[in-house]
Amino acid sequence: MKKNLKYSLILLSICAISTALLALTNAITAPVIERQGQASRLAGLEAVSMGYEAGAQKVVTDDPAVTFMIELKDDRRTAGYILGLKGAGYGGEMTLVASYNTAGEILRVQLLSHNETPGLGKKAENEGYMDKFEGTGAAQAVPTNKSMLNSEDAAAVSGSTVTFVAIGKALEAGSRYVIRLGGKR
Amino acid sequence: MNIKELTKGIFKENPVFIIMLGLCPVLGVSTQVSNAIGMSAGVLFVLLFSNIIISALRNFIPDSIHIPAYIVIIASLVTITELMMHAFAPAVYAALGVYLPLIVVNCIILGRAEAFASNNTVLDSALDAIGMAIGFALSLTLIALIREVLGAGTITLFPVGSFSGVIEVPWLVDNPFKVMALAPGALLLMGFLKAFLDWKAMRKAG
Numbered sequence: 001m002k003k004n005l006k007y008s009l010i011l012l013s014i015c016a017i018s019t020a021l022l023a024l025t026n027a028i029t030a031p032v033i034e035r036q037g038q039a040s041r042l043a044g045l046e047a048v049s050m051g052y053e054a055g056a057q058k059v060v061t062d063d064p065a066v067t068f069m070i071e072l073k074d075d076r077r078t079a080g081y082i083l084g085l086k087g088a089g090y091g092g093e094m095t096l097v098a099s100y101n102t103a104g105e106i107l108r109v110q111l112l113s114h115n116e117t118p119g120l121g122k123k124a125e126n127e128g129y130m131d132k133f134e135g136t137g138a139a140q141a142v143p144t145n146k147s148m149l150n151s152e153d154a155a156a157v158s159g160s161t162v163t164f165v166a167i168g169k170a171l172e173a174g175s176r177y178v179i180r181l182g183g184k185r
Numbered sequence: 186m187n188i189k190e191l192t193k194g195i196f197k198e199n200p201v202f203i204i205m206l207g208l209c210p211v212l213g214v215s216t217q218v219s220n221a222i223g224m225s226a227g228v229l230f231v232l233l234f235s236n237i238i239i240s241a242l243r244n245f246i247p248d249s250i251h252i253p254a255y256i257v258i259i260a261s262l263v264t265i266t267e268l269m270m271h272a273f274a275p276a277v278y279a280a281l282g283v284y285l286p287l288i289v290v291n292c293i294i295l296g297r298a299e300a301f302a303s304n305n306t307v308l309d310s311a312l313d314a315i316g317m318a319i320g321f322a323l324s325l326t327l328i329a330l331i332r333e334v335l336g337a338g339t340i341t342l343f344p345v346g347s348f349s350g351v352i353e354v355p356w357l358v359d360n361p362f363k364v365m366a367l368a369p370g371a372l373l374l375m376g377f378l379k380a381f382l383d384w385k386a387m388r389k390a391g
Contacts, residue, residue, distance in 0.1 A: 007250045014246075014254050018261035025265045029272035036275055091283050115282050122282065159367050 040112060041097075045070070045082060048099040048108040052079045060084075065173035067095075078102060081178055087170035090162040091115030094124075096170060098133075102182075104175040105138035111167075121163030129156070133168065137175035144168035190309045194316030200293045201324035202382050207293040211325050212371040214284045217341040219350070221329035223277035224284060225322030227270070231262045231288050233314040236302040238262075240310035243303050255298050256289075263289045276343075293321060331374055336366030 045054065052072035060066040060083075068084040080101040087094045094114040099107040109130035116122045123129060132153045136142045144165055146154045157164040200206045207228075214220040238258050239246075246254045267285050270278040278285065288294065297317055302310040333339055338358030344350035364370045 007247060010246065011250055011254060011257075014242075014257050018257050022261055022264055025268050029268040032272040033268075036272075122280075158363070 044097045044110040044112050047110045048082055048097050050080075050099055050107050054082065060177075063173065063177050065170050066177050069177075072099065080107060081181065083174040083177065085170040085174050087166035089114055089116050089166045090121045090160075094163070094166055094170075096167065098171055098174055100137060100175060100178040102178070103138040104179040106134050106136055106142065106171055106175065109133055109167075109171065114163075116160070116163050121160040123156070123160050124163050124167060130167075132156075133171050137171065137178075142168055142172040142175055144172055187309055187312065190305075190312040191316040194313065194318070194320040195323065196320070198317075199320040199324060200296075200317050201321060201328075202379060204296070206296050207291045207321060208375070210284045210287060210291060211321075211328060212368065212375065214281060215325060215329040215332050215371060216336070216366055217280070217333050218326060218329045219277070219341045219343055220280050220284075221322075221325045222342075223270075223274075223281050225318065225325055226277075227263075227266050227281070227285055227288055228291065228293065228321055229315070229318035230266050231259065231291075232294055232297060232318050233311060234262050235259050235294055235298055236310040236314035237307055239298045239302040240305060240307045251299075251303065255295060259294050259298070260289050293317060328371070328374060328378070332365045332370060335362045336364070336370055337361050 049072060052074050055071040055073060058069050060069050065085055065087065066083050067086055070082040071078055072080045072082060080099055082097055082099045085096050085098060087096070092115045094116070095112045096109060097112060098109045101107060111124055111130070114121070114124065116124060132143060132149060141148065143149050143153075145168075146157060146161060146164070149157070194200060198204055201208065201211055210224060214224045235255075235258055239255060242254075263286060266288070267278070270281070270285065297313060301313045305313070330340065333341060334354055334357060338354045338356070338361045340352040340354070342350050342352070362370075365374065
């Protein structure tokens with residue numbers, strides 16, 4: 001009994017010191033990480049806004065793949081929407097922002113965060129990776145499996161099928177969401 | 186100071202090719218040289234401090250609770266490394282992805298704590314950690330260099346000033362052996378390198 005108590009106290013003291021060190025590290029790093037996240041998000045939104053005037057951000061709760069929506073205006077007329085999207089990649093949740101015209105066609109896509117495997121799913125960060133999705137969603141279906149791609153694009157996603165499908169399905173859900181909006185807020 | 190504790194991890198007891206520890210991250214992150222360097226820095230930090238702390242506490246931690254105590258120490262160091270990299274080296278943090286938190290279960294860290302730091306002085310444990318980390322870094326970087334050159338035709342380092350950080354290898358950049366960038370390529374290369382090093386060791390032994 002006495003020995004067990006001693007062991008428990010030793011473990012407790014190690015855990016307490018570890019917790020204090022982690023709290024200190026978190027206090028130093030959390031504001032820096034928060035600032036980086038906001039900067040990355042702003043850069044992502046700017047990259048997909050296509051030069052249109054962006055309205056206020058609205059939280060979306062009625063679609064599991066869409067997290068927020070921003071209306072894009074062209075001289076007071078609704079030109080499209082920016083949607084915050086999420087998908088289930090190989091390494092967990094992936095977040096992306098995409099702009100759509102009012103017909104649900106994808107204009108630009110930007111990957112914001114992910115935990116995909118380096119050398120495989122992480123290829124989604126590469127310049128030009130999102131080209132295969134842009135221009136789809138209205139007349140042309142959003143590619144959600146490799147058989148919908150040409151041989152060059154299919155080779156580019158080789159080894160990262162789960163990541164590609166996750167992005168494709170999230171973008172397809174976004175396109176459906178925009179079509180449901182029907183050009184209205 | 187026993188300098189052998191420092192040098193043994195580099196060749197004689199190399200953690201990757203001789204002791205065969207920590208192979209999962211070696212195979213996983215060795216797709217780019219920059220990933221290998223980032224992972225090596227993370228392992229050096231965690232291994233050095235875990236060996237120092239565990240060696241300093243070796244008479245304080247009873248045998249019957251040493252595993253949970255070591256795991257708490259190692260997990261805390263890995264979390265500190267992860268938070269610091271996320272805040273101050275975001276590119277490396279993003280590149281390492283899931284492999285950074287997985288340092289917690291890297292056999293090299295717990296293996297050296299158990300086999301060396303728990304029975305030796307703080308100085309010897311620090312030297313052992315540095316030697317093992319250098320051995321790990323050299324092995325991982327060698328595998329990453331071969332895989333990236335053959336599998337992508339590039340050598341990815343870190344961008345400095347006008348240097349983008351990517352060196353392209355003529356011909357291979359347009360005609361890469363893609364299998365080398367995938368998991369089977371990592372296993373094949375590991376097997377060939379291990380066989381080559383064993384052959385060299387047998388020849389030397391006569």
